Amino acid sequence: MPQRKFLTIAEQVAAHLREEIRRGRWTVEMPGRLEVAAELGISDQTAETSLLQLEKEGILIPQGPGRRRRINLSSGAVATASLRVAILVGEPDDRRRSYLVEIKHELAEAGHSPFFTPWFMPELGMNVGAIVGRLKRTEADAWIVLSAARSLLEWFVAHEVPVFALFGHRRGLPVAGVGPDKPPAIAKATRRLIELGHRRIVLLALRAQRLPKPGASVQPFLDELVAHGLEISPYNLPDWEEDIDSFHECLESLFRLTPPTAIIVDEAGFFFATMQFLLNHRLRVPEDVSLICTDGDPHFNWCRPPIAHIHWDTAPVVRRALQWTANLARGKADVRQTLTKAEFIEGGTIGPASKL
8 A cells, every 4th residue: 555645734835825826816926934924824934945845846936035036927837817808900901910810819829718899999980988888898808909099098097997009099008008119210201201302291190199189100200390390280180080981081182282292101001092092193103292101011012112111020019919918817917018119111102202
């Protein structure tokens, strides 16, 4: 008959602490031996022996004399909840964006239940009240929101609903988020247009970047115009609703009296629509109008001449969204905002200003 092995008190305490960590009671740092001893009614030495055992297992990481041990989040002992993660986008086509597809896939691989909402912000008129109504009726533990307006992000903050902002007007708010560091690239693109003699330059930006005040990707454009002695007006940053009719009405109005010689366009879809508009009006790019897109797109690789655009890597965006979800599942607070590198790629769709 095999001899039965009984656990020592220290081993029993280690097993208890291991289970408490797994349940998520502690997620960042472990209490010291004195706190453990006082809570469990054991000696300081027994508590220390138990903590040393968890160190050997890799669950705890020492940080030096007098400092608490750090909990190793990759040890497998830390509890992770399965979250229902709603992904809210602007348009149906957004669901095919490579980084969103990858985020959804990786979240599912991690054991979560990600899903795209069956409704979109523009179809609700970008009305925060209407959007919030849909939010409340959607069963989700966390939200990943693409290009959200500031007022919507403020609602998430006020109601303590976990949200991760992919781009959008997020700066200065206590929400986690990620996006390309576009301001320097936008400023460089604007300067280049001015160097080429352009004075009538228009930025077709999404509402979330324009309202209630110019966002981080819009302000550098306006600042560069002012720095070069150009007066700014609604002509340079026109207002338009994010629907087809409003977009084309905006373009028609721009070319009615004082046609722009250069246009910077938010997102590839609007860029291609602008190209088609110019083609229909027998305007050449870049001979008549220079065009720059504020994003890259795989379809640009098929274009000759190359499209002038702002390039940024999507991989860090995916990693940050996954990291936030993992922290949330462990009960760890995470409101860190990060920026990825972006650069202006001068393609063949810009040239000297025309005399339109």
